[in-house]
Amino acid sequence: MGQRHQIYLIARVRSRNGQSSYRCVGAYHHQSCYGIYPLQAMARFLNLIARDENAAVIREELLELDGKYGHPWKDNNIPEVPCPYSLFLVSIAWQTDLEKMDYNYLRPRPSELDVKAGLWDTQNDDGFSIIDITDPQTPAYCFVSGPGPYFVPPQTKPIPAHRYLADYHALHRIPPFDPGHPEAAQART
Numbered sequence: 741m742g743q744r745h746q747i748y749l750i751a752r753v754r755s756r757n758g759q760s761s762y763r764c765v766g767a768y769h770h771q772s773c774y775g776i777y778p779l780q781a782m783a784r785f786l787n788l789i790a791r792d793e794n795a796a797v798i799r800e801e802l803l804e805l806d807g808k809y810g811h812p813w814k815d816n817n818i819p820e821v822p823c824p825y826s827l828f829l830v831s832i833a834w835q836t837d838l839e840k841m842d843y844n845y846l847r848p849r850p851s852e853l854d855v856k857a858g859l860w861d862t863q864n865d866d867g868f869s870i871i872d873i874t875d876p877q878t879p880a881y882c883f884v885s886g887p888g889p890y891f892v893p894p895q896t897k898p899i900p901a902h903r904y905l906a907d908y909h910a911l912h913r914i915p916p917f918d919p920g921h922p923e924a925a926q927a928r929t
Contacts, residue, residue: 744769744771744773745774745777746869747830747868747869747870748767748871750762750874751763751802751805752874753805755811756815758807763809765801765826768827768834778834778869778883778904779901779905780837788833790876794876795876795877798829798873801823826873867904867908869882870882870883870884884898885903885908
């Protein structure tokens with residue numbers, strides 16, 4: 741039970757045959773992350789990876805993968821967590837809100853996912869966050885809505901943050917600007 745959300749880190753990495761392609765370098769499951777929380781967590785993550793010290797470690801992790809593994813979906817030798825520090829930063833961003841300590845992100849415990857698992861192989865209620873960390877100081881990111889009127893896996897497309905939130909509100913029939921709704925009040929702060 742919960743409102744499941746997964747976070748996928750991707751990066752352009754050179755495989756053993758010299759071909760450069762995107763592959764999943766970190767995957768994370770949060771059992772209860774919904775509404776505006778994924779957007780707030782994304783902002784915290786982007787702030788963390790923009791720091792020179794963190795960006796340097798992320799680049800080092802990606803260099804460590806360079807040329808070592810085969811095709812992204814066929815090579816079973818890649819570790820389940822190929823970029824542990826990057827995933828640690830995801831964990832911090834998605835579990836901790838230092839500005840609002842009254843909300844406990846640690847319920848229930850989030851977990852790492854195997855990077856070889858497919859996007860649609862996980863239980864998901866409220867969507868995905870996908871972050872390209874190829875260059876950690878200029879990352880690209882998008883969201884994918886969870887089940888509902890906009891969720892048809894073979895046709896699902898990446899969407900920007902404002903559309904993700906609009907889809908969430910439509911799915912759960914929450915008026916996005918209802919001043920009495922706790923989430924609407926939180927969005928204004």
